[in-house]
Amino acid sequence: MSRQRDDYEKSWWYRFRKWVDGEMDLLDEGMEIRVPDEMLAAMDGEGQDAARHPAENKEHTFSYDGRGIRYFRRFYQVMSVLLCLSIIFVLLWTVAYLPAFGNAGNPDNNEVSARYIERGLQETGAVNIVTGMILDYRAFDTFGESCVLFIASCCVLVLLRIDAADGNEQARKRLEEANDRLFEPKNDVILQKCACVLVPLILVFGIYIVLNGHLSPGGGFSGGAVLGSGLILYLNAFGFGKTERFFTEKVYRRLTLSALTFYCLAKSYSFFTGANHMESGIPLGMPGRILSSGLILPLNICVGLVVACTMYAFYALFRKGGM
Amino acid sequence: MDTPLFVNMEETVSIILFGIGFTMLMLHRNLIKKILGMNIMDTAVYLFLAVKGYINGRMVPIVTNQIQDASAYINPVPSGLVLTGIVVSVSTTALMLALTIRLYERYGSLDLDEILMRAKEEERT
Amino acid sequence: MSMVQNFPFFSIILAMFSGIASSVLDGKRAKHLSLCVIAVTTGMSAAVLRFCMKTGESYTYMMGHFPAPWGNEIRAGALEGLTATLFGLVMFFSVVGGMEHTAADVEGSKQNLFYIMIDLMLSSLLALIYTNDLFTAYVFVEINTIAGCGLIMIRQKGRSLSAAIRYMIMSQLGSGLFLIGLSLLYDVTGHLLMTPAKEAVAVIEAAGLYAVPMLVIMAVVSVGLAIKSGLYPFHYWIPDTYGYATPTASAILSGLVSKGYIFLLIKIFYRVLGRENVIASEIVNVLFVFGLAGMLMGSVHAILEKDTRRMIAYSSVAQIGYIYMGIGLGTQAGMVAAVFHMFTHSATKALLFISAVGLYEVSGDRKDFRSLRGAGYRNPLAGIGFTVGSLSMVGFPMLSGFISKLLFATSALQSPHKMLPTVIALAISTILNAVYFLRLVITLYSIPETSRGQAASPGKSNWKLQLSVVCFILLNLTLGLYSQPIVEWIGSGLAMFD
Numbered sequence: 033m034s035r036q037r038d039d040y041e042k043s044w045w046y047r048f049r050k051w052v053d054g055e056m057d058l059l060d061e062g063m064e065i066r067v068p069d070e071m072l073a074a075m076d077g078e079g080q081d082a083a084r085h086p087a088e089n090k091e092h093t094f095s096y097d098g099r100g101i102r103y104f105r106r107f108y109q110v111m112s113v114l115l116c117l118s119i120i121f122v123l124l125w126t127v128a129y130l131p132a133f134g135n136a137g138n139p140d141n142n143e144v145s146a147r148y149i150e151r152g153l154q155e156t157g158a159v160n161i162v163t164g165m166i167l168d169y170r171a172f173d174t175f176g177e178s179c180v181l182f183i184a185s186c187c188v189l190v191l192l193r194i195d196a197a198d199g200n201e202q203a204r205k206r207l208e209e210a211n212d213r214l215f216e217p218k219n220d221v222i223l224q225k226c227a228c229v230l231v232p233l234i235l236v237f238g239i240y241i242v243l244n245g246h247l248s249p250g251g252g253f254s255g256g257a258v259l260g261s262g263l264i265l266y267l268n269a270f271g272f273g274k275t276e277r278f279f280t281e282k283v284y285r286r287l288t289l290s291a292l293t294f295y296c297l298a299k300s301y302s303f304f305t306g307a308n309h310m311e312s313g314i315p316l317g318m319p320g321r322i323l324s325s326g327l328i329l330p331l332n333i334c335v336g337l338v339v340a341c342t343m344y345a346f347y348a349l350f351r352k353g354g355m
Numbered sequence: 356m357d358t359p360l361f362v363n364m365e366e367t368v369s370i371i372l373f374g375i376g377f378t379m380l381m382l383h384r385n386l387i388k389k390i391l392g393m394n395i396m397d398t399a400v401y402l403f404l405a406v407k408g409y410i411n412g413r414m415v416p417i418v419t420n421q422i423q424d425a426s427a428y429i430n431p432v433p434s435g436l437v438l439t440g441i442v443v444s445v446s447t448t449a450l451m452l453a454l455t456i457r458l459y460e461r462y463g464s465l466d467l468d469e470i471l472m473r474a475k476e477e478e479r480t
Numbered sequence: 481m482s483m484v485q486n487f488p489f490f491s492i493i494l495a496m497f498s499g500i501a502s503s504v505l506d507g508k509r510a511k512h513l514s515l516c517v518i519a520v521t522t523g524m525s526a527a528v529l530r531f532c533m534k535t536g537e538s539y540t541y542m543m544g545h546f547p548a549p550w551g552n553e554i555r556a557g558a559l560e561g562l563t564a565t566l567f568g569l570v571m572f573f574s575v576v577g578g579m580e581h582t583a584a585d586v587e588g589s590k591q592n593l594f595y596i597m598i599d600l601m602l603s604s605l606l607a608l609i610y611t612n613d614l615f616t617a618y619v620f621v622e623i624n625t626i627a628g629c630g631l632i633m634i635r636q637k638g639r640s641l642s643a644a645i646r647y648m649i650m651s652q653l654g655s656g657l658f659l660i661g662l663s664l665l666y667d668v669t670g671h672l673l674m675t676p677a678k679e680a681v682a683v684i685e686a687a688g689l690y691a692v693p694m695l696v697i698m699a700v701v702s703v704g705l706a707i708k709s710g711l712y713p714f715h716y717w718i719p720d721t722y723g724y725a726t727p728t729a730s731a732i733l734s735g736l737v738s739k740g741y742i743f744l745l746i747k748i749f750y751r752v753l754g755r756e757n758v759i760a761s762e763i764v765n766v767l768f769v770f771g772l773a774g775m776l777m778g779s780v781h782a783i784l785e786k787d788t789r790r791m792i793a794y795s796s797v798a799q800i801g802y803i804y805m806g807i808g809l810g811t812q813a814g815m816v817a818a819v820f821h822m823f824t825h826s827a828t829k830a831l832l833f834i835s836a837v838g839l840y841e842v843s844g845d846r847k848d849f850r851s852l853r854g855a856g857y858r859n860p861l862a863g864i865g866f867t868v869g870s871l872s873m874v875g876f877p878m879l880s881g882f883i884s885k886l887l888f889a890t891s892a893l894q895s896p897h898k899m900l901p902t903v904i905a906l907a908i909s910t911i912l913n914a915v916y917f918l919r920l921v922i923t924l925y926s927i928p929e930t931s932r933g934q935a936a937s938p939g940k941s942n943w944k945l946q947l948s949v950v951c952f953i954l955l956n957l958t959l960g961l962y963s964q965p966i967v968e969w970i971g972s973g974l975a976m977f978d
Contacts, residue, residue: 105468112381112382113378116374116378119374120371120374122696122699123370123660124360124367125696127359127367128358128363129691130359130363130366130667130668131667131668132359132362132363133363133364133365133406133409134410134411135411136413136426138407138670139667139668140408140430140432140433140667140669140670141430141670142671144432144550145425145432148431148550149423149427149428150423150424151423152418152431153418153423155545155546159417159418161418161431162416162435165431165432166435168544169544169550169552170435170551170552170613170615171543171544171552172543172544172552173616173619174439175496176607176619177442177443177619178442179600179603179623180442180443180446180619180622180626181445182499182503182600183499183596183597183600184446184449184450184626185446185449186503186593186596186630187450187453187597187629187630188453189593190590190593190630190634191450191453191457191636192453195587195588195590253438253442285503285504288503289500289501289504293497293500293501296493296500300493302544302545303489303493303544304486305545306545307481307485307486307542307543307544308481308486346449349453350453373656377653377656380649380652380653381653393652396652397659400656404663404666407663407666407667432666433666436666439615439619440659446622446626447622447626447648447652450626450629450648451645451652454629454641454644455645457641458641458642458645461641462642471646474642477639478639
């Protein structure tokens with residue numbers, strides 16, 4: 033009997049049972065790289081220094097495992113550098129075979145760009161061909177792009193907005209830490225005077241760029257960014273107390289919602305009519321006038337609002353975790 | 356100086372920048388530098404696209420003096436693509452910076468390896 | 481033009497609009513809105529599938545007033561409709577199944593943001609499926625990436641933040657490569673829409689021009705999308721991301737997001753680069769080799785893992801390997817098998833994640849799989865769900881996994897050079913799968929030792945999770961038992977691609 037049991041202890045089935053039970057690892061001590069505890073202790077102890085010279089520290093602290101990790105890292109780095117160099121090499125090799133720079137006969141100067149240039153003015157009403165292209169011919173891409181901005185701002189909200197309403201200790205602590213108004217110079221005269229002059233100019237310039245998107249270089253995105261920077265300058269000069277009187281999170285949400293909703297509905301209408309071969313019935317107006325080119329002007333305004341609000345929201349969220 | 360790499364010098368530069376950005380994004384252990392690398396990489400692609408749209412001796416694609424001839428203006432398509440691309444890159448940059456801030460608050464480090472190590476440690480305790 | 485033909489456009493816009501509108505709703509309303517929208521879009525996709533099967537051809541849909549080479553376009557065919565329907569179903573069940581956990585994991589005031597991510601994720605997946613324009617694809621790939629990152633990091637606990645940054649870094653590497661590939665392609669063809677780009681590629685290939693750039697474009701686009709979908713050597717972000725996100729997010733990320741990129745890759749192969757060119761360029765062989773490596777190494781990693789969810793995540797690496805192996809075979813049959821496995825995997829992996837969560841619930845939420853001992857008795861339905869999922873992954877007859885293995889094996893027989901490695905890898909990988917999945921299943925149904933005092937709280941599982949497990953099991957059985965028509969649909973859908 034006892035012999036049988038010995039056999040059983042050595043048998044595969046027994047080992048399998050043990051492994052199923054998790055008491056034994058068939059590949060014990062293999063594969064997994066464990067960071068030894070001393071290393072972490074050293075890291076914690078030396079804090080910043082450890083972070084700055086990780087390689088040196090490791091060399092001092094451990095003998096075997098640490099070296100293993102270091103070699104692995106070194107190997108990994110060398111391999112990655114080689115990989116990146118090979119990517120550069122391959123792409124350069126490609127460039128050598130690409131069409132020559134600045135040549136009018138290149139494949140990308142084909143009927144597509146020709147129609148945008150030759151008939152863009154009549155078909156979209158926009159003097160600025162690029163604007164006509166992104167807001168009319170290829171408007172679906174541009175709508176997607178506004179959604180990228182929207183979802184990125186949502187993600188930043190998730191990460192950085194601190195909701196003290198939940199009342200947990202951690203959130204309140206973060207809120208306190210994030211509030212850096214205590215450290216900044218309050219009511220700096222130079223900054224405020226400069227802002228008094230500059231902010232109106234910047235805002236007017238931003239509005240000009242947005243409104244003239246279809247006539248001159250610019251459009252919703254660039255104009256919106258200018259507007260956003262004006263708001264940020266105002267905020268820096270006068271503090272959150274002033275901006276919160278007209279720009280809170282509620283305002284931000286409503287503005288973004290209404291702008292994107294209008295964008296979505298307007299473009300849906302034009303996609304739907306276009307695909308079903310119906311006339312859209314939107315007058316294009318006189319090219320060159322400010323009130324022309326159909327939907328492009330309102331769309332630019334919407335995009336400008338979204339971008340300006342999002343830029344300001346990014347800044348406020350990064351700064352104090354709220355608006 | 357007739358080798359294609361010199362003729363396409365602008366592309367060559369943008370490809371090298373792309374490689375640098377790619378390397379930084381992949382290799383650098385500092386998160387901020389990774390993000391810088393990502394921006395360099397994206398910008399290199401935009402440079403590449405912008406170069407592709409350029410045609411020697413032509414005007415920007417804004418209709419002036421009622422000239423509507425395809426041989427008068429550069430190709431407007433790449434410019435539009437660059438515009439779209441820039442917004443995408445701004446969004447991802449903002450998102451990654453926000454993530455970096457949270458990670459720094461939590462682990463007190465910008466070194467990705469160290470962050471991962473501390474995260475593992477935190478989980479074990 | 482009949483009304484049904486508008487449905488792809490409606491579903492994309494509806495999903496986007498619901499995301500935008502959710503920003504002012506509270507968590508509960510946002511949840512209901514998002515469930516409604518997922519249901520409606522799934523219905524619409526099914527209608528599109530039916531329409532395309534009836535007419536027997538695909539159609540393009542102008543997004544605006546300008547036809548093909550000038551304006552944006554989307555395109556719908558049998559395969560698009562089928563994929564969109566299945567993705568919608570999987571998404572709906574995942575959201576329902578993980579609902580309670582979402583409410584617990586996400587801060588109360590940020591619930592609505594979670595559903596914004598879900599809505600935009602849905603819209604971007606639909607757009608990736610239906611798109612007929614390369615640059616639209618790029619923009620929606622980015623939306624997909626950012627929404628995916630949002631879904632991971634919205635559970636701001638444990639390692640989800642570090643997992644999110646790793647995910648973002650890898651995804652950005654992939655996006656960068658994809659974008660430079662698109663730029664190069666635009667440079668040599670001058671088109672961004674798929675149909676004219678394909679014509680231009682055919683002209684270029686016939687004239688023998690730009691051989692090097694075309695090769696590099698294929699390589700760069702494939703590698704970019706492979707990185708984003710987590711093919712083997714680029715897989716290291718997968719276990720963290722899937723292991724530490726909230727259950728719904730894990731199910732959606734593993735089941736759908738990576739598949740969206742693979743679908744886009746298949747679409748680009750067929751509709752832009754031309755299948756013959758891709759096969760001639762040997763790129764498929766590279767994908768084949770990486771796929772094989774993924775099949776084996778993913779399983780090995782899974783065996784070494786002790787945390788159940790990370791184990792399932794590593795198993796995803798192996799399954800992605802299967803899909804790329806199918807693409808790499810370079811035959812029509814291999815592609816059908818790959819697409820079928822894509823469906824199998826998205827249904828099964830979501831089932832595994834959701835039922836694993838059900839099992840954790842009754843075992844005191846510990847990571848180690850040993851704590852699950854006897855969980856199959858404490859939560860019978862989740863136990864059955866997990867068993868079904870495991871058996872399907874192993875390739876048990878009647879379940880969907882069996883059919884896809886069968887398809888892989890038969891398609892391997894048609895390509896003489898790759899037959900041997902494929903069959904051997906399939907066999908080894910199946911055995912490895914069996915080892916770790918059966919170990920888990922045995923653990924579930926072994927009697928807990930009360931002496932160890934780990935008999936854990938018998939906490940009650942919620943009915944939503946039970947419901948979604950049942951639905952997933954049914955979906956799996958449907959894929960397994962009615963595989964014949966589905967395989968036919970895939971075949972005709974792929975035929976419509978040309």
